[in-house]
Amino acid sequence: MMVPAALLLLGALVAVVAPRLLARADWLDREPVVALWAWQCVVAAVLLCCALSMTLSASAAWQAVRGQVFAPAPNSVVDAYALGASGPWAATTAVALACGGLWTAAMLTREIVRARARRKRSRADLLVRAPLLPGEERRRNRLVVLESDRPDAWWLPGAAGKAPQLVVTTAALRRLKGKQLDAVLAHEKGHAQARHDWLLHCSAALAGGFPQVPVFAAFRDEMHRLVELAADDVASRRFGRLTIALALVELNEDRGVFGPCPTPQTHVPQRVNRLLTPPDRLTAARKLRLTAAAALVPVVPLLVTFVPALRALG
Template identity: 75%
Template sequence: MMVPAALLLLGALTAFLAPRLLARARWPEREPVVALWAWQCVVGATLLCLALSMLLSAAAAWQAVRGRLFAAAPHGVVDAYGLGAGGGPWATGTALALACGGLWTGAMLTREVLRARTRRRTSGAELELRAPLLPGEDPAATKLVVLEGPRPDAWWQPGAAPRLVVTTAALGRLKGSQLDAVLAHEQGHVTARHDWLLHCSRALSQGFPQVPVFAAFEAQMHRLVELAADDMASRRYGRLTVALALVGLNEDRGVFGPCPTQAHVPQRVRRLLTPVPRLSAGRRLRLTALATLVPAVPLLVAFVPGLSALA
């Protein structure tokens, strides 16, 4: 029963230490795409630790589970895990608690997907009502929809034929290539499937509000996806153009005053206007590889006893 306990301890250490290390580091501001991958690896490693511990605890608690889990394993592998020794109520309770957590996680993810689908259908119906298609107009070919509105705004309407929606007030504010920069920003979200990251982080945060790593995961996803999309747009149209587009869309919302309602917007503008050189390609590769190794540690802990028995 040492391996399931070690996996639980490893999951707790990962959930506690990794977010603090990422919060203290300065490179995520410069490389949001790498930071997004690092956060996914941290959360994935935490969940993997719990899942593997659940499986091994269940194998220690019930002979039927043990037989199925190790059905194809050579002789001696089961003995290497010591699943039959000292399991008892602890193994049963751990397996049941982790199984309930897994079922709750699945329920939260399903709920978030259904809610997102409902929101998409509602917003799509509202858009069709406010901007109906003309006779003979192909919705798949319509990439830009202009709505009458006094407030500068722009957003991406997801669906089978995604479209950028811009209000007439935004068209009056956005000059030159600023509208193209906004389009590139929103296309960056769609291309990188940032909506799925936001859905997963929201589901985990709402399903386990007392777990700090999931709350931090949601907060960082909201911040980093915007930074990543800003970088994608600025590579095509320049940082100044993207910054001016952000100011044009948000200057009437009170975000640049002494008590901003959305502090992340002025932070994004300052970041665009005071760029810091990117990390070298070698360092980006090393950080990506290091993040990728984080989920590999639980697998190593889980498989080392079995591999040692085969040696």
């Protein structure tokens, strides 16, 4: 039975080759939304390879699983997969991949629980620093101003049934001039509307659960970078690239990010340079081709899985 092995090899190939191809591409920074989609398709293809290989391996190892998976299939399809000819490795592979799937679910659950705890602490701190006015039952406005000497602005994802809140400090209000504040708020609203927090949670869960897998670490790093570029584009379309670039400088110049020493926010100068020297955007036709090509990546494992069945039925 070669299909589970072929799926594992395909998953390893995608995990190794696809990040290198994306790293060499010259359009990722030009079209961050398409790049986000491409990265999600790559990771989905890797996970799909593992899930399909686990299913077929379990079908080969245990008759009960085989009866459930191939219940509606004719005998010719079952024979095409040569499930009865599998060696002892089928059960081992199925168990190992199942453990990996359970570990992934556990890491994602842990990330969501931690994110909710952080959000709860942030909302509690927000109520302490910006308490509700007398008679105000809940905060209806989405913008909260905090007294602080540090210029900053961020968005706080909403809990179930609650809208996200935009938070800006008084120092940021003093620094930002003209439409710069509106551009920063549009940037943060871009994060909230696209639900970038879910992309960050999923990428962090995979990278934290499988630190030895480079594709997941690259996925996490690229998600953090590309969501910022995508939000920059949302703001620049409304208020101009120069406005959001100047706003980024005003908010970050006191943090040393533009100095010679590296800082945790070294991506900020790159974002400013990208806004000041915008590259040519891709045509709609090329964006469509790239989107379609990325969508085909998760389809390949499905084709590999169903080739024996299609041959038997054909």
